[in-house]
Amino acid sequence: MLEMKSRWAPYWQAAPLAIVFLIFFVLPLLVTLAVSFWTYTGYSIEPAFVGDNYATAFDKCLASLPDLCTTFRTYLSTLKFCLMVWLITLVLGFTIAYFLVFEIKSNNMRLILALVTTIPFWTSNVIRMISWIPLLGRNGVVNQWLMGVGLTSEPLDWLLYSNFSVVLALVHLNTVFMIVPILNSMSRIDKSLVEAAYDTGASGWQTLWNVIIPLSKTGIAIGSIFVITVVMGDFISIGLMGGQQIASAGKVIESQINALQFPIAAANAVVLLAIVLMIIWTLLRFVDIRKEL
Amino acid sequence: MSDKTKSGISRRTLLKGSAITAGFLGTTAVTGFPAVHADEPITLRYLSTATNQSPAIAAKAKEITGINIEYVTVTTDDVTKRIITQPDSFDLVDTEYFSLRNLIPSGNFQAIDAKKVKLVDKLATAITKGEIDGKKIGDQGTAPHKVMYLEKQRGKEFAKEQTEWITLIPTTYNADTLGIRPDLIKRPIESWAELLNPEFKGKTSILNIPSIGIMDAAMVNEALGTVKYGDKGNMTKEEIDKTIATLIEAKKAGQFRAFWSDFNESVNLMASGETVIQSMWSPAVTAVRLKGIPCTFQPLKEGYRAWASGFGLPKTLKGKKLDAAYEFINWFLDGWAGAYLNRQGYYAAVLDTAQQSMEPYEWAFWMEGKPAEKDILGPDGGLLEKAGSIRDGGSYNTRMGAVACWNSIMDENAYMIQKWNEFIAA
Numbered sequence: 001m002l003e004m005k006s007r008w009a010p011y012w013q014a015a016p017l018a019i020v021f022l023i024f025f026v027l028p029l030l031v032t033l034a035v036s037f038w039t040y041t042g043y044s045i046e047p048a049f050v051g052d053n054y055a056t057a058f059d060k061c062l063a064s065l066p067d068l069c070t071t072f073r074t075y076l077s078t079l080k081f082c083l084m085v086w087l088i089t090l091v092l093g094f095t096i097a098y099f100l101v102f103e104i105k106s107n108n109m110r111l112i113l114a115l116v117t118t119i120p121f122w123t124s125n126v127i128r129m130i131s132w133i134p135l136l137g138r139n140g141v142v143n144q145w146l147m148g149v150g151l152t153s154e155p156l157d158w159l160l161y162s163n164f165s166v167v168l169a170l171v172h173l174n175t176v177f178m179i180v181p182i183l184n185s186m187s188r189i190d191k192s193l194v195e196a197a198y199d200t201g202a203s204g205w206q207t208l209w210n211v212i213i214p215l216s217k218t219g220i221a222i223g224s225i226f227v228i229t230v231v232m233g234d235f236i237s238i239g240l241m242g243g244q245q246i247a248s249a250g251k252v253i254e255s256q257i258n259a260l261q262f263p264i265a266a267a268n269a270v271v272l273l274a275i276v277l278m279i280i281w282t283l284l285r286f287v288d289i290r291k292e293l
Numbered sequence: 294m295s296d297k298t299k300s301g302i303s304r305r306t307l308l309k310g311s312a313i314t315a316g317f318l319g320t321t322a323v324t325g326f327p328a329v330h331a332d333e334p335i336t337l338r339y340l341s342t343a344t345n346q347s348p349a350i351a352a353k354a355k356e357i358t359g360i361n362i363e364y365v366t367v368t369t370d371d372v373t374k375r376i377i378t379q380p381d382s383f384d385l386v387d388t389e390y391f392s393l394r395n396l397i398p399s400g401n402f403q404a405i406d407a408k409k410v411k412l413v414d415k416l417a418t419a420i421t422k423g424e425i426d427g428k429k430i431g432d433q434g435t436a437p438h439k440v441m442y443l444e445k446q447r448g449k450e451f452a453k454e455q456t457e458w459i460t461l462i463p464t465t466y467n468a469d470t471l472g473i474r475p476d477l478i479k480r481p482i483e484s485w486a487e488l489l490n491p492e493f494k495g496k497t498s499i500l501n502i503p504s505i506g507i508m509d510a511a512m513v514n515e516a517l518g519t520v521k522y523g524d525k526g527n528m529t530k531e532e533i534d535k536t537i538a539t540l541i542e543a544k545k546a547g548q549f550r551a552f553w554s555d556f557n558e559s560v561n562l563m564a565s566g567e568t569v570i571q572s573m574w575s576p577a578v579t580a581v582r583l584k585g586i587p588c589t590f591q592p593l594k595e596g597y598r599a600w601a602s603g604f605g606l607p608k609t610l611k612g613k614k615l616d617a618a619y620e621f622i623n624w625f626l627d628g629w630a631g632a633y634l635n636r637q638g639y640y641a642a643v644l645d646t647a648q649q650s651m652e653p654y655e656w657a658f659w660m661e662g663k664p665a666e667k668d669i670l671g672p673d674g675g676l677l678e679k680a681g682s683i684r685d686g687g688s689y690n691t692r693m694g695a696v697a698c699w700n701s702i703m704d705e706n707a708y709m710i711q712k713w714n715e716f717i718a719a
Binding site: 041043056073130134160161243245256261264 | 394502504549553707717
């Protein structure tokens with residue numbers, strides 16, 4: 001009897017979360033999947049099982065090769081941002097985490113500095129985005145300063161509504177997602193391992209490469225998953241900072257929803273989900289998060 | 294081991310307890326609270342965009358009719374979405390005529406009974422008949438008179454003639470054009486074609502709401518002579534292709550600084566000088582001007598893109614709430630609200646009563662296109678225009694008389710959205 005109870009206990013304990021997930025995550029996902037095969041008019045959606053929505057999503061994609069169709073171009077552009085933001089946040093996040101763990105000796109100071117990294121989240125996303133305009137705009141602070149010290153004679157247009165501003169905003173938003181998990185992994189590294197490496201004659205870089213990075217791998221993987229999923233699904237930052245001139249998968253879905261084309265929006269959502277899952281699956285090939293947690 | 298079991302049991306007991314609590318709460322919720330007392334004031338949930346809402350109007354309505362107005366504020370696209378997907382979440386909606394082509398077939402509206410609307414014969418003819426003083430105005434696109442009447446109250450067919458079943462009772466309407474910064478352009482602007490003029494490379498913007506943006510694009514293309522349209526408000530696939538192709542070409546050449554989809558974005562772009570000529574809405578022009586920055590809602594020789602918005606009733610509304618909705622609509626047409634909207638630069642549905650609620654000098658400025666005799670104040674009492682200035686575009690008859698097309702939903706709407714996304718991705 002006791003045996004039975006203890007065998008079932010973990011399941012009972014996991015049940016509440018499982019139910020929440022089922023209702024608010026799995027179920028909506030299944031509905032989205034189902035609706036992606038439905039047909040629609042301007043004012044209604046009808047249950048059906050057709051592939052038309054997927055065909056529209058990839059309209060002329062094969063026929064127009066080697067030129068890229070809209071969908072491929074959109075995903076390529078989103079992937080490009082994803083890669084750039086991932087690389088920059090990784091370097092920044094790793095460096096900051098390293099500094100906090102190995103260079104700061106006082107625990108209180110470390111805590112305070114770690115909290116400082118969350119400052120970008122003190123205001124709403126939209127306000128944060130809008131505040132870039134007076135900074136980077138044609139008549140913004142940066143341009144006025146550049147012209148003031150005589151570095152440029154005309155305002156630089158590429159500071160705002162460009163690839164540059166999109167990457168800047170996304171890095172600004174997402175670096176903290178990289179810092180926290182890496183910080184978490186790093187602070188668990190036994191300091192005597194680092195000392196042992198030095199004692200056996202390893203240089204600073206060798207220690208970093210052979211000891212610290214491998215032991216921070218879990219944090220890096222978790223941070224990467226955060227950053228990649230956020231950037232792949234983002235359309236607000238890309239929209240606002242790109243002056244809405246840069247396409248993103250999320251924006252395509254949004255304009256279809258606004259036009260009441262729910263089934264085709266659902267089909268695009270399924271495609272986006274599949275791509276993100278593939279990226280994460282690839283990541284997990286390299287790092288077994290569960291083993292190292 | 295026994296430790297674990299214990300904790301398991303206690304947790305389960307706890308769960309049981311909370312389940313009972315939840316069940317209890319659930320029951321209460323189902324039983325519900327006692328029905329609202331009959332003598333209590335009625336509240337109407339008023340769904341619309343922020344543009345059509347004003348605390349001052351709600352307060353005045355409460356004072357005169359005793360009806361509470363509870364505003365539900367969403368974006369243009371979300372008004373349509375709410376009507377289609379949650380028709381019970383409002384009691385009165387103020388929505389654009391162009392979306393009726395999707396709303397009426399959904400069957401979520403009941404037509405308004407003309408017999409219960411006192412001033413129904415006084416509604417502006419620009420809306421009811423598509424004419425001003427007996428003269429026809431442009432009716433390309435979803436002109437309101439095409440979708441204003443139904444064959445029967447719960448019908449799904451639009452009537453060609455006036456009937457007693459009205460889809461929407463007009464609230465506001467206006468003629469839109471391009472906004473410009475005269476201080477930065479320093480020369481007269483007379484045509485929609487200027488939006489794609491390379492002279493303004495990197496300093497223009499178009500709005501990224503496909504159903505409206507495509508109309509602005511059509512005005513530009515027609516002015517340039519690059520595309521000839523049968524009906525700009527109902528393009529063929531070929532016309533859509535050509536329109537989008539010009540836009541893509543301009544975009545690749547760096548003509549646009551940014552696109553906007555929200556009123557405030559358009560104000561920011563213009564006020565900061567990021568753009569000097571762009572698609573714009575009249576209250577946005579006012580907002581830029583209130584910052585002390587020169588901005589003109591420039592009349593253009595090809596005419597205006599017009600829109601109109603009106604009250605509709607959800608099919609489920611009945612009893613006291615339905616009566617209250619009619620009472621509120623009648624009050625709305627009675628003049629006070631109309632005058633308020635006229636002072637914002639929109640046009641009121643019933644002009645006679647609005648005139649009675651405005652000072653003669655205000656009427657002369659806003660509606661007759663005459664120079665302001667005194668300083669013109671906004672509805673909130675702030676200074677809008679100094680004495681002596683003239684309204685952009687002139688009188689009501691000149692502005693509404695020059696309408697070229699109306700906001701619309703095309704037969705090829707789905708295709709248009711797909712092509713628009715292509716333009717954004719280009």
